[in-house]
Amino acid sequence: MPALAISAYTLTSCLGHGRTAHATALAAGQGGLRPNDFSSAPLDCCIGRVDGLEAQQLPPSLAAWDCRNNRLAWFGLQGDGVLAAMSAAVQRHGHHRVAVVMGTSTGSIRVAEQGYRCLQAGQLTGPARDPRLHSLHSLAGFVAAALSTAGPCLTVSTACSSSAKVFAVAARLLHLGLVDAAVVGGVDSLCDSVLFGFHSLGLVSTHACRPFDRERDGISIGEAAGFALLERADANPAAPRLIGYGESSDAHHMSTPHPDGLGASLALDAALARAGIDESAVDYLNLHGTATPKNDEVEAALLARRFPATLAASSTKGYTGHTLGAAGIVEAAICLLAIEHGFVPGNLGCRTPDPVCGPQLAQHARRQPVAVALSNSFGFGGNNACLALAGPEAPR
Numbered sequence: 342m343p344a345l346a347i348s349a350y351t352l353t354s355c356l357g358h359g360r361t362a363h364a365t366a367l368a369a370g371q372g373g374l375r376p377n378d379f380s381s382a383p384l385d386c387c388i389g390r391v392d393g394l395e396a397q398q399l400p401p402s403l404a405a406w407d408c409r410n411n412r413l414a415w416f417g418l419q420g421d422g423v424l425a426a427m428s429a430a431v432q433r434h435g436h437h438r439v440a441v442v443m444g445t446s447t448g449s450i451r452v453a454e455q456g457y458r459c460l461q462a463g464q465l466t467g468p469a470r471d472p473r474l475h476s477l478h479s480l481a482g483f484v485a486a487a488l489s490t491a492g493p494c495l496t497v498s499t500a501c502s503s504s505a506k507v508f509a510v511a512a513r514l515l516h517l518g519l520v521d522a523a524v525v526g527g528v529d530s531l532c533d534s535v536l537f538g539f540h541s542l543g544l545v546s547t548h549a550c551r552p553f554d555r556e557r558d559g560i561s562i563g564e565a566a567g568f569a570l571l572e573r574a575d576a577n578p579a580a581p582r583l584i585g586y587g588e589s590s591d592a593h594h595m596s597t598p599h600p601d602g603l604g605a606s607l608a609l610d611a612a613l614a615r616a617g618i619d620e621s622a623v624d625y626l627n628l629h630g631t632a633t634p635k636n637d638e639v640e641a642a643l644l645a646r647r648f649p650a651t652l653a654a655s656s657t658k659g660y661t662g663h664t665l666g667a668a669g670i671v672e673a674a675i676c677l678l679a680i681e682h683g684f685v686p687g688n689l690g691c692r693t694p695d696p697v698c699g700p701q702l703a704q705h706a707r708r709q710p711v712a713v714a715l716s717n718s719f720g721f722g723g724n725n726a727c728l729a730l731a732g733p734e735a736p737r
Contacts, residue, residue: 342615346577349426352674354565354661355389359420367686372660374549389563389662406483408449417566434521436491443481444503444527446666451532500720505669509586526568527667551690552630552656563662567670585729587611604725612727625714630656645699659689669718676714
């Protein structure tokens with residue numbers, strides 16, 4: 342596929358606000374998980390919470406969209422000059438020629454939680470009365486309103502692969518000539534539904550998650566926002582690039598991955614084919630690595646089976662927690678930071694690697710050139726995505 346320029350990007354998570362905060366924390370091996378201080382009832386676990394959201398204020402023109410998820414989106418859009426870059430793209434290409442493609446798994450469901458509490462008290466007030474905030478499309482609608490776009494506006498909700506798949510949707514819109522730029526991203530925020538829902542599945546660890554560790558016992562849930570601006574390569578020759586993507590849906594099980602990694606392999610194959618490279622060209626692979634027993638076992642076996650020992654690979658969920666629908670964009674941005682700064686993030690939390698892991702697993706951060714990086718994202722129901730990213734010197 343023709344490479345696309347990633348003209349601007351940013352991320353916000355429990356590691357901090359913006360690219361510098363994340364690059365610093367990742368290089369230092371400093372995570373952001375902490376004991377749960379968020380849920381409405383006690384739950385023994387660790388979370389990746391973004392500080393200060395309660396104090397965030399939306400501008401008056403966007404006040405009707407107010408909820409935790411959109412506050413996190415607005416906070417994220419303030420990072421690294423992306424709001425200005427996106428607004429300039431809208432002016433440059435025209436309001437109808439810029440798409441908004443957002444990924445989320447739960448959207449602003451916390452508004453519904455608050456609404457039920459209002460109903461129990463005998464009244465429904467405030468944001469809980471606004472149907473826009475009860476829609477999964479709330480995030481995309483909010484971003485489109487913030488940027489005053491009038492082009493395609495889409496929501497992707499395929500669980501934890503949501504904001505990786507937005508890159509694929511945007512690439513198709515650009516390659517079909519339907520738009521000249523696309524704002525992609527993902528936001529998911531903490532809420533009781535997610536914390537207690539995953540707990541009921543027996544998937545939440547009582548301590549900070551340990552991806553690929555022999556004693557791993559579950560995920561840590563985080564919240565995050567990430568955004569990127571995609572344009573054709575000629576629009577920004579100095580920008581890093583999306584050089585390939587792959588998607589699959591193996592539908593093996595509601596929540597358990599295919600035991601042979603079938604869907605993951607199909608997504609990987611498609612990403613490499615579109616990029617015109619093979620496994621030997623990849624310097625770093627950001628693994629999905631949730632720290633659940635099954636996910637990591639299957640992904641580690643795939644890694645050892647498909648890649649040479651020279652590859653460096655790690656999961657970064659030990660730093661941020663699993664940010665669900667935002668994980669794809671956050672981890673794609675981490676790959677871009679690895680390319681930009683020449684480092685491989687360590688696999689935080691893993692003390693004793695599972696025996697199925699090969700030599701590719703990078704337990705500790707290290708400096709090394711990264712020209713090409715892949716990012717894996719796997720969602721419930723076998724919704725899989727793989728992104729191939731490279732520096733500006735990649736073929737156009």
